[in-house]
Amino acid sequence: METRSDELLAAAREAAGRAYAPYSRFTVGAALLGADGRIYVGCNVENASYGLSLCAERNALFHAVACGCRAFRALALAAPEPTVPCGACRQALAEFCDGGLPIALGSLDPAAPVGRTTLGALFPAPFALGAVRDGGRG
Ligand SMILES: [Zn+2]
Numbered sequence: 001m002e003t004r005s006d007e008l009l010a011a012a013r014e015a016a017g018r019a020y021a022p023y024s025r026f027t028v029g030a031a032l033l034g035a036d037g038r039i040y041v042g043c044n045v046e047n048a049s050y051g052l053s054l055c056a057e058r059n060a061l062f063h064a065v066a067c068g069c070r071a072f073r074a075l076a077l078a079a080p081e082p083t084v085p086c087g088a089c090r091q092a093l094a095e096f097c098d099g100g101l102p103i104a105l106g107s108l109d110p111a112a113p114v115g116r117t118t119l120g121a122l123f124p125a126p127f128a129l130g131a132v133r134d135g136g137r138g
Contacts, residue, residue, distance in 0.1 A: 008076035009106045011039050016078045019043035028079045030056035035071035040064035057089035072097050076104040082115045094126030
């Protein structure tokens with residue numbers, strides 16, 4: 001499957017540059033390749049009330065859903081150092097993506113090595129409510 005990894009990583013790095021992270025200073029960008037061929041980006045957006053902050057991955061995912069895309073081919077992340085999605089984002093991704101989703105873990109430096117994994121490797125047993133979940137996919 002074509003995952004357009006380099007293009008996704010570049011989009012994730014660009015999105016990381018728009019992150020709002022005055023508290024952690026850890027700027028993250030995410031880029032999801034939709035089944036529609038479009039790239040949906042997100043960045044982390046923090047808040048003075050820390051619990052309201054949103055990760056780049058969920059920002060990208062929710063952006064895509066709001067644009068009408070609910071199926072995905074690949075995800076790329078860019079951060080000051082390569083990092084994996086947090087548990088909350090893994091669960092959110094599992095709502096719309098199967099375990100085979102390729103995930104590229106990049107840094108903000110395009111010349112640095114890129115890690116490769118899948119959603120299933122990071123999150124083998126997502127919570128699901130069977131009929132409710134399937135019915136919710138519309
Ligand atoms: Zn997260």
